[in-house]
Amino acid sequence: GGGNGGAGQASPGSAGGGKGSVTLVIGAYSVAKDALQEIMPEFREEWKQKTGQDVKFQESYDASGTQARAIAGGFEADVAVLSMEGDIDKVEKAGLIKNDWRSGPDGGMITRSIVVMGTRAGNPLGIRDFDDLTKPGVKVLYPNPDTSGGAQWDINAIYGAGLKESEDKTGAKDPAAAKTFLAAVHRNVESMDKSGRASMAAFEYGVGDVIVTYENELLARIAQGVKYDVVTPSRTILIENPAAVVDVNADKHGVRAAADAFVAFLHGEKAQEIFAKQGFRPIAADVAAEWQSKFPQPKELFDIGYLGGWDEVRSTLYSSRGVWYQVQAGR
Amino acid sequence: MTNMLQNRWWSWGFRSAILLYFILLIVFPIIGIYGQSLTNGWAALVDNLTEPIAWKSVLLTAKLALFATIINILIGTMAGWVLIRYRFPGRSLLNSMVDLPFALPTAVVGLMMLLLLGPRSEVGHWADSLGFTILFHEPAIVVAMVFVTFPFVIRAVQPLLEEMDASEEEAAYTLGASRAKTFFRVILPAMVPGIMSGAMLAFSRALAEFGAVVLVAGNIPGRTLVASVYIYGQIESDNPAGAAAVSVLLLTFSFLVLWLVSYVQSRRTGR
């Protein structure tokens, strides 16, 4: 029905378990939509068998940061599925997540991916690595890190690759060289769209030669029949996407059990398979092993820890006068 | 007497209702934005505004919005005129299409422009061969702005033309004025309030348009980043004060322009 009533208000009497139905409100980032929508029916079935209760989902998909802010600002999601821990942190900071979500299985992460490059079929420009993005005349697409969580991963990857390269050459991390590298790539950027998806769309309609994006995004497009080449750079970053129960909301709606179960389910085999099919690198060890061959390993894969963790990245890269700002302002 | 009292109460009630609505719905959120811009104090506001990326985006937006508005004034006046004064097959279809740009979701609009102006389109090719790119450059932004503000001038001009008294026009003819002259000296000035009304709306809307622009603008700071996208970025990167600061700049600018226009107009017609 209509639009009355507050968001996330579960149907009454759902707390008890056993009978009736329960409504789970999911606030997720857009990229996860296809996978989640495949997973939900599976969970519904399982839950029904287990408790005899019907689970209904109310889903909202938006850019990760937007979603985080919406939840922090009062959107009563029971489960948050976001593209990076920083966004879950936002929700936590708003006092909505009380448990230590990182201590869960897989450190709270449900999927992995890496930042890769996509080119037109046949890789006409012969792009092999991030270095090639600095060549004059190469038109590069990545989204705007101000608005897109994905873009932050992309920038992190390029910046980190620069850092790694300097470390490989000189033995020490040279932030200045990394910054120069990032700036050189940035000069070739044709457009910074507001989200990874928008960037992908632009690429799909003929804009640019190379897109820097999540591996799973590219794989999903290729699975749809679009012809791209995936170029895995020699040095790139490992992406980890978290999911967490928003305690305050789940308790308020009395759907704690289902919410916990759902998050657990996301870590489970069935869900991980589905994620993998959608192009995510599974996090569960057994599934990961099974899919190992499907996902090429970059020469040097680093994680956010290499850059000092999200807090450090936010303060050095994305602060108001940080590296990213200086790159844009051309300083 | 009860009748009179009733009337007084009614009119008083209406007045308060309107004013209240106006204040609550319009003035309040706007004041809210001003307040928001000051959450971190004046210094922060000044900082946010002197930020080159910020003011460059505002300048760019104002410039392009002005362009778009001028284009819309021209084609809007023409289309409004043609749709009201001439009878020709297809007229009502055209008239019904006027509001399309509003009804179409901006996401689709942006996408269409991407398709129509992009490198794979005829237009894109043609522009490329002439040595400039439309997409992700200023022309695309202007086209997007023109598109999303297209109905304003037309719709503001039309009812005016319908209500206009024919005799002024006739008087001009008898004084020897050609149709063109009559249009420019007699009819157009009468249309000016409508054109202005429409143009102001178009200008404001163009200043703030996001959805359609963001897909085709390129959003490169200092070059193709428009204010609304900058604002969006600031919000997304958890700097609502910075977003509000730029908004405040646009709002103040807009307000001043609007005030000036209404002042000049009232001076010009003595009303």
Added chain:
Amino acid sequence: MKALWITLTFIVFALLLGIPVVRIAGGAWDDGWSGFAAGLSRPEAVHALMMTGLIVVIVTAVNALFGVMLALYLVRAKWLGTQLKRIMNSIVDLPFAVSPVIGGLMIVLLLGPDTALGSLLNKAGVPIVYALPGMVIATLFVTFPLIVREVMPVLQEIGDQQEEAAHLLGAYAWTTFWRVTWPSIRWSVVYGVVLTVARTLGEFGAVLVVSGNIINKTQTATTLVYEDVENFNLTAANAVALVLAACSIGLLLFMEWAKSRKAS
């Protein structure tokens, strides 16, 4: 000369409106009728369209009433000083100068569950943000100037003598309005309403922020389209967009028909 102008108008319309619409229509039919039907018959599409319809009705009604009244006051009222009128006049347009995103954000910040007013209303069972009321408010804010701006110039053009005549014949504000003023401003109100409807159909930014975009709950047609576009579900996006476009065109064709019927 006349032919030239008509041709030019056709060209402008074809370039600016015709081609995109054809493209959209073509896109909606990419997978033939079934794709189009599937795009529209999804439960979330049906729900989103209903949601949009509901908002259109409420917003149009409220803004038509208040917009016309405010236009009347801004043009005629003597109890508002000239200066005050001029300032209000300039404020009327400001919602347009506010980026819809920040407009929506303001509503979240002012009426969200964390604010005094918001929590009060929430307790009373009327949640504003991430629910219909907030979406309506956001849309009201965003579309507010349309009707006011349509009506004001016409009120100025027709002058106040007919209204004075009605007053002297004993007609109070209400009668005067309905019997004398309304027939003259009718078409401007209609155009304003059509614009409002169209804008409401197409409104995205502000609604996205205040709605939370919950599928089958607060998702509107436009936010659905946005999501479909994001997910490369272009056929469905085009199908919904086409419905919105058709609504807008249909509304105006209906108005034209009503008008011509009245004229004959």
Added chain:
Amino acid sequence: MHVEVRGLNKKFGDFQAVRDVEFAIGKGQLIGLLGPSGGGKTSILRMLAGLEKPDSGDILFHGRRVNDLPPQERGIGFVFQNYALFKHMTVADNIAFGLQVKKWPKPKIKERIAELVELTGLAGFEKRFPHQLSGGQRQRVAFARALAPEPQLLLLDEPFAAIDAKIRHELRSWLREMIDRLGITSIFVTHDQDEAIEVADEIMIISKGKVEQKGTPWEIYKNPQTPFVASFIGESTVIEDIASLKGFEAAASWPGTKGLIRPEYIEVGKENEFILLSATEAGRVSHVHFRGSEWLVEVQVGEIKLVTYRSLEKKVLQPGEEVRVLVHRAYLFNDNDNWVMENKLKEDPLPVHI
């Protein structure tokens, strides 16, 4: 400009507003259009100006058919009945408009505006907008605007209706003077018969879309060709039983004939004021009104009520007073014919003037 109109017809829907109108006007003439409201005067002017397309008929200026000429090219000045001022222009701009169109040099335009503003008594109002003017002031602007470019043909639709007698008089003489000087042909509509009679070279009476009569004021007064004209021009009383009046007994030989008597056909007074007492009737004053510069006297003669004027210089008559009434003449008409009949008993030694 020589103006000729042939077989002009105009219908609005089913309503025939103008019906077979024909006339010719010589260059430099000033023609007064008189006629009841709704008679078709404005419609005729609008067709002359090219603002309305005739259903049939020709309009010729200088012998050239101009039916298909747009108004711009007809060289016309038009004062609209409802002024049709340019609302968004000042008085000065309104007047200047036609001159600017004709590309007059700026200083000459300024001069002309100054002259017309002075003439129309609008000095000091140049910067005002029409909505800041009084009704008469607006009309004067319309007048000045139409005259400014000194058009070849002037069409004035009640140009003085809202203006007081004094200014009207001045404008009228100035108009007359300008017309004579420049040889402008003019047609003006008026409801003021005195005005028409005073300034027009010829008068055209229009009623129900038809030209009832065209001629000099004196001709029309002296020899109205239809009863309508006779009763429309001047004041008059229609008397059913005219044969009952002394001196008009002969009228009885035309059955169905009525008489029309104007105030100036009648003299009232005490017995000593008349030489030809035998031609007078006995009457009784029923009313005396002051009428500006005369007394209006109503007298009852038998069954008949007659109206006449009496000089303020003469002895004031009192209601109820017995007086003598001399009816000099009457205008007789029946369904087929109409003619003037002098009082047969009057042996006035002077020749008959009327």
Added chain:
Amino acid sequence: MHVEVRGLNKKFGDFQAVRDVEFAIGKGQLIGLLGPSGGGKTSILRMLAGLEKPDSGDILFHGRRVNDLPPQERGIGFVFQNYALFKHMTVADNIAFGLQVKKWPKPKIKERIAELVELTGLAGFEKRFPHQLSGGQRQRVAFARALAPEPQLLLLDEPFAAIDAKIRHELRSWLREMIDRLGITSIFVTHDQDEAIEVADEIMIISKGKVEQKGTPWEIYKNPQTPFVASFIGESTVIEDIASLKGFEAAASWPGTKGLIRPEYIEVGKENEFILLSATEAGRVSHVHFRGSEWLVEVQVGEIKLVTYRSLEKKVLQPGEEVRVLVHRAYLFNDNDNWVMENKLKEDPLPVHI
């Protein structure tokens, strides 16, 4: 309704349109407002109606101050100078409006419309819209609309300006009759002096925002209180050197005094037409015009040009003819004073009327 106005002032911007206007009008009176265009007549009516707020001053109806009463509650009928018809309503709907507002029963409204439509000669036009009417027809609709609800106070701003003499006459008499029957108080603006004099109980002369004089037509004519009124009312010639005329030599004792002579103060004729030849001047006819029901004769007496009328019944004078001129009286005025002076040589046995 008894109407009283005290110290009324109105400025438009810097322009003082109405200045200290004071007057009182008894119930059932019909007052004619006369005055030059732009004098402030419309402004006064608008303030009475409540359409314009006076800057200062009081308006009292029946002794009650109504300044703050909205127009709806003043019970006024108003005929606008430019009609202000409801564009979107037919003639019938326009007339019915006031009645519907007053919730008259339908059949009565219909009846009233029929009556007014008949009266104003608009039968057959009930279904027309204003833009399909001629100027005069529109004005008649405005008139009918204002009168339909039989208001207590009628304000008519040149209600007959666009209407021909005949209909005007009828409407006028009907108005007079209705006013008398219902005791309606009325104020009407007119530029037609004859009209004002004919129907008004009292006349108020307004000039430059001030009331120059208020009184019965006869009072104003006989005893104009300012030179402005004297020259505004009726026709007149102002003579600088009045003392040079026979019989007015005494005027020389007030230096700076001018004379104002009306046509009806003067008689012209051949010698045999005068009894008191000694009081006449010698003159020469310079022009003779036909003026509807009289001849207008211009005579030159020495340096002075005088204008007078001559009956059509008398012998026609020819331009250039030598005639005798008798000036019965003159209205003398200087900066301080004004008075009427009779011709000292005239030994008219009759008492002086004027």
